[in-house]
Amino acid sequence: MSDPEIAIVGAGLIGRAWAYVFARGGLTVRAWDPDTATLDRLPAEMAAMVAEAGGDPAIARRIRPVASLEATLEGAALVQENGPERLEVKRELFARLDAAAPPDTILASSSSALPASAFSADLPGARRCLVAHPVNPPHLIPVVELCPSPATAPEMMDRAEAIYARVGQVPVRLSREIEGFVLNRLQAALLAEALRLVDEGVCTVQGLDDTVKHGLGRRWAFMGPLETISLNAPQGVPDYMRRYGPTLGRLADDAARGAAFSAAVADRIAAAFPHSATPDGVRARSAWRDSELAALDSHLKTRAEKDR
């Protein structure tokens, strides 16, 4: 079988990061954007991105901007859609993609909040539509959540999973549609409690982040929370549950709810991070974050190699 070809639809920040991921994985990428200026800038921006990451310049040459959506889709095994996160826009875009793409092409949306059924349920090709939710930025954080709609064919999920894994991402397959998928559900649960503790003055913003980055996050960065608890009692998980389940259950019952996401606590957190006061500050600190993510990814890959 020949290598799958990839179509990127929407060449903004996330679209370009996806283009990089697939091209870095050796695949040929065609990219389209409704904005021709965005398309015109693409080759230079991809070359700069590859250079900054210290990658082979050939990676950028595998990414080609294409002026027509139809020509972009032709022969593509998978379309990665990165349009604006607005339901009407996604609906219209998916109708267009479904009408123009070859019948077996996978149509995957980067949507972080809209379930696939919301924009594909009525399409003739609903069976090949799904969400492939990345974490920003996908070329530095490998997980991608694959969430089907009730109409998505398991065979399409299988093929999508294989393509993402092939380019070095870590696909996590959901069995059914659920709001927030997995990652944002976990994030929301922890964040709510974090916001509440800071809002009530139990600890400072810095103290909260320290508790995670110098504590909880250390184990979660290479094991995840479930393997973590598998090691926290001599007889494994059932032993852990007997010892700590009642206490943890009480804490979960008492955990903060949605009301914790308030404007007041947002101001309090913003005050602790002067960088976040301006878009330039956010951009500069995000560049620092990305260099740390790249270094961490490289560290974790080296350790995983060693284990093999």
Place this chain on the structure above:
Amino acid sequence: MSDPEIAIVGAGLIGRAWAYVFARGGLTVRAWDPDTATLDRLPAEMAAMVAEAGGDPAIARRIRPVASLEATLEGAALVQENGPERLEVKRELFARLDAAAPPDTILASSSSALPASAFSADLPGARRCLVAHPVNPPHLIPVVELCPSPATAPEMMDRAEAIYARVGQVPVRLSREIEGFVLNRLQAALLAEALRLVDEGVCTVQGLDDTVKHGLGRRWAFMGPLETISLNAPQGVPDYMRRYGPTLGRLADDAARGAAFSAAVADRIAAAFPHSATPDGVRARSAWRDSELAALDSHLKTRAEKDR
């Protein structure tokens, strides 16, 4: 001022790790345990621990087992108590410590679940009692939660904070007593939702851990959850809250509660981790975890140096 001296009370797994932390930080450590066999084994165990970590053999020589509790406490600036996590035991032990220790000695308990008021409220020296909750193992995970009782003197908190910081730990100071402190409250909130998602079959155990270790945990390992959100909208945290607060709030409202900590889900998770079926398996995998924690700590320290 001369260097503070440290007394370790209870020389089991956590007590030995604390002894190592303080001695590695250059301080003189005396250790006591009610079990004389445990005390007799201590020098050899500390030497082995230091050797395994590739540390200076002088570290182990700064740790001295002492047969009498009173002699252990003499001249100590801080007592780190590591007795069994049972209220009656802690109560009796703290009464003994308070009666025997010099009046300005800090009495800090490693308790992960008992608040300081529960075992010190009635003591004459309640003002110098607090919880200093480590994460296992404290010589590889630097956070230590400092939680006062209503009677604890701020000055005692200040001095404890300075001592932990001096030996390279990251003290997080709580303003008041709260069940689960900060770390386990955050852990419980995330774990409940994780257990529910696995229990309902939304994703596999492996998929859940992948979502964290190849996703969420990547940023939390060096930034924490609050700095993470400070970078996730162009205008900072208030912007983030306006964009994503309503969705995250809905997810938090819908997040799993204490009932998620069930025996059934424990069995399901245990089945995914064959190592956790026996104490030997847990021990072997814990040794792997500790080597990964040490490597990650060293990676993060190198990056933090670079930033300075």
